[in-house]
Amino acid sequence: MKEKRAVVVGAGLGGLSSAAYLSKNGFKVDLFDRNPHPGGYACSFVRDGYEFEAALHALSGIGPEDNRGSCYRILEGCDVARRVEFVPIEDLYTSVFPDFKATIPKGWEAAEEAYGENFPAERKGLHRLMEFMRKMYEEMKLISSDPGALDLLLFPVKGSHLIRSTGLTVSQAMDREISDPRLKALFCDLWGYYGLPPSRLSFQLFAMANSSYIEHGSYHVKGTSQALSNAFVDAIEENGGTVHLRSGIEKINVDSGRVTGVVTEHGDEFPADYVVSNANPIHACYDLIGAENVPNSYLKALAEGHIAVSTFNVYMGLDCTAEDLGVPSHYEIFYNEDYDTDGQYRRMFEIKKQKYWALTNYSVLHPELSPPGTSIMVITGLVDYGAWARVPPDRYVETKNRLAAEMIEAAEEVVPGIGDHISVVEVATPLTNMRYSGNPGGSILGFDYDVTGSSMFRLPNRGPLEGLYFANAWVRLGGGFETCMTSGFLAFMDVMKDVKGVKGIKKLLPSL
Ligand SMILES: Cc1cc2nc3c(=O)[nH]c(=O)nc-3n(C[C@H](O)[C@H](O)[C@H](O)COP(=O)(O)OP(=O)(O)OC[C@H]3O[C@@H](n4cnc5c(N)ncnc54)[C@H](O)[C@@H]3O)c2cc1C
Known part of the structure; x- marks a missing residue:
């Protein structure tokens, strides 16, 4: 492949992972961020000898050596995993309520036992609810692992739990199987991670994310999430990419419906065949590209999203x-x-x-x-x-x-x-x-995860102009560490499809 030039706007997790994949796969990459540090929210800060993690509570999709999750494999595929030490968190969470408390461990059986401990009358319904979630998670793994034609043909059968959960809120899913409001509150106490109460939160999103925590455990990063962001920078630079910090992008250039490069706040121009925006799409479309260059249908879709x-x-x-x-x-x-x-x-x-x-x-x-x-x-x-x-x-x-x-x-x-x-x-x-x-409203998750905003229904990574892609919390797969790093990978895959017509994920990333 003749060397292609790619610019990535924003060194948050989505930008870092797309830049790492692009630089590893032969692109000449320039990554820009206006902050003095890489990572966006994924960073730390020091005050009087104390180093504070700015954001990360629990990282999903890592897993132990014998049961690696999808996030680990994304990090492995762009040479980042080996640069980072993941620290396992013993239990998923502890909940304190007015009249009881409980600690939920990882592992399907152990978690079910802990949820049910104070609710013997609800055990059967709880088991059905957790089995439903576990099966949804298995089905999701199948469709995200480059399914064959037969798998797709049989999806109505093999993916029946995912299909049946479409449009359900967490409350609706719980109401079918359990009735004690105290158990319901315990079961969904991680709702804060996903930004909406159970009455509005997409059950699909909740089930995928919680299943990942239950099955693979939750992790943190030795040296805080800043160490993770720094590891991306090392991988990008080792592959010949350049990371420009304190360099905001002021303009994305467009010619005849195609992006052609960017202009920095310092007035420097960087031509590019492909631009991946980690900067949120509202800022990118209105401030950097100019609404007059963006199709109305896309602006309408942005206006319909509710900010989390x-x-x-x-x-x-x-x-x-x-x-x-x-x-x-x-x-x-x-x-x-x-x-x-x-x-x-x-x-x-x-x-x-x-x-x-x-x-x-x-x-x-x-x-x-x-x-x-x-x-x-x-x-x-x-x-x-x-x-x-x-x-x-x-x-x-x-x-x-x-x-x-x-x-x-x-x-x-x-x-x-x-x-x-x-x-x-x-x-x-x-x-x-x-x-x-730079996120509107300081949103930590992009748009809300209600039933229309769950991963499946989010805006695609491919942007509304030729050569433009998005990799961040606002588009597929949504907000969170694992999802944003995956978003960067998905944006990279779209670029590869446009450059080389690459269709299957496996062709590029055998470990997935
Ligand atoms: C307090 C807190 C706790 C959280 N806890 C968790 C957790 O436990 N687990 C979890 O999975 N998730 C958690 N999250 C959510 C997670 O951090 C975010 O969803 C994710 O990091 C967003 O990544 P992103 O790729 O969208 O980029 P962002 O982090 O939003 O970064 C975007 C980057 O783009 C840059 N940028 C924007 N415009 C420009 C421009 N014009 N030029 C150059 N650069 C630009 C910005 O400077 C920024 O660095 C938490 C978030 C917060 C704030």
């Missing part, structure tokens, strides 16, 4: 260990003020103490991120951008500090004394997310 929630984080560097405070050695604990998940979601639209939030004890996994005898814990609540957009600029700092104090007070109720041991604190709001990612 953002986050409110209180990053705490403590002057003592978690054990000193009597915190159980669980990594990720979800606190639920009640069982009303719709009410918990509604609270996210107000700048008030949240009713559903997580306390993540990073020092359980990474004691080396802070000085000996100290620890790092992070409070995360999901919040909507709308209320934050209405805060006058001169009240912003006061408002974020007030909410941080309220969330620390909430943490005090479960970890008494924690507030007295904070030696470093940093607070991030939806505006912080916006600043570092």
